[in-house]
Amino acid sequence: SSASDNMDEETTFWQKVQSHQKMASQLPAVERVRTLLDRSSSGMLSTFSQKYDGYPSGSMVDFACGEDGCPILAISSLAVHTEDLLANPKCSLLVTKDPADRTDLIVTLHGDAFFVPEDKREASRACYLRKHPGAFWVDFGDFKFVQIEPKCVRFVSGVATAMLESGDFTEEEYKSAKVDPISQFSIPVASHMNRDHGEDTKLIVQHSTGIQVDHANIIDLDRLGFNVQ
The missing domain is CATH 2.30.110.10 (Electron Transport, Fmn-binding Protein; Chain A)
Incomplete structure (x- = not known):
């Protein structure tokens, strides 16, 4: 039963991720x-x-x-x-x-x-x-x-x-x-956010996706938003 519950939770998690990705603005x-x-x-x-x-x-x-x-x-x-x-x-x-x-x-x-x-x-x-x-x-x-x-x-x-x-x-x-003009700033912006504003990023992810997460690190960004892990 426990294994089944875990599988259901994981399935629900990925369904929420997929739903968010379909709606999210992307290049x-x-x-x-x-x-x-x-x-x-x-x-x-x-x-x-x-x-x-x-x-x-x-x-x-x-x-x-x-x-x-x-x-x-x-x-x-x-x-x-x-x-x-x-x-x-x-x-x-x-x-x-x-x-x-x-x-x-x-x-x-x-x-x-x-x-x-x-x-x-x-x-x-x-x-x-x-x-x-x-x-x-x-x-x-x-x-x-x-x-x-x-x-x-x-x-x-x-x-x-x-x-x-x-x-x-x-x-x-x-x-x-076109080359995205914001991508060149990915490293400095992500480094700053991950170092000083990790809690804020986590709250943004939870608000945007409805998924509770322990942490969220920005991987990169472009003119439409950022990717997290």
């Missing part, structure tokens, strides 16, 4: 995707291996997105993925909102990589260094800038939960989406 999925890529600085680059013909090859890489949403990488001529891209520019870049949480937003950008020509190098360099100011090695002779031109962008979130959501966007849809 359009394409804006969440565009914002995640803009705010991210590293991901998994997958290329077609030249050493192991026909098999994919993965590399952890740093990147920065330009104003058009195209990822810009600084890669060495000594890197395996450089050889792969020279032979076949088709690639993908996987980015996660929270690497430790597989239920959170995961985005895969599929596209064609091209080496930035010399007359556009300075713009790419400036973009990359804004995201990675300590990357002095980009001026080494063996480093080149590569830009990935998106063809399709896929996303999934809520894996293995009742909040599963997935979809894909064309190049035009992705590039025309």
Whole structure:
């Protein structure tokens, strides 16, 4: 009986969560995707291996997105993925909102990589260094800038939960989406609220959802509200 009661309580809890999530204002999925890529600085680059013909090859890489949403990488001529891209520019870049949480937003950008020509190098360099100011090695002779031109962008979130959501966007849809202007303040605002106003956040959650909680930490925020854990 006790086990049955606990199951009923958990079912009721998740029903309330789902009901709240359906009513809550959220950014359009394409804006969440565009914002995640803009705010991210590293991901998994997958290329077609030249050493192991026909098999994919993965590399952890740093990147920065330009104003058009195209990822810009600084890669060495000594890197395996450089050889792969020279032979076949088709690639993908996987980015996660929270690497430790597989239920959170995961985005895969599929596209064609091209080496930035010399007359556009300075713009790419400036973009990359804004995201990675300590990357002095980009001026080494063996480093080149590569830009990935998106063809399709896929996303999934809520894996293995009742909040599963997935979809894909064309190049035009992705590039025309706006980066949320408030997301850049997520870390300082969340840190301040969690440190100094945790009780207030808990009361907001209880008032908004009707769910009693022991605590509530802000994870991130955008122009429409904030996510809590």
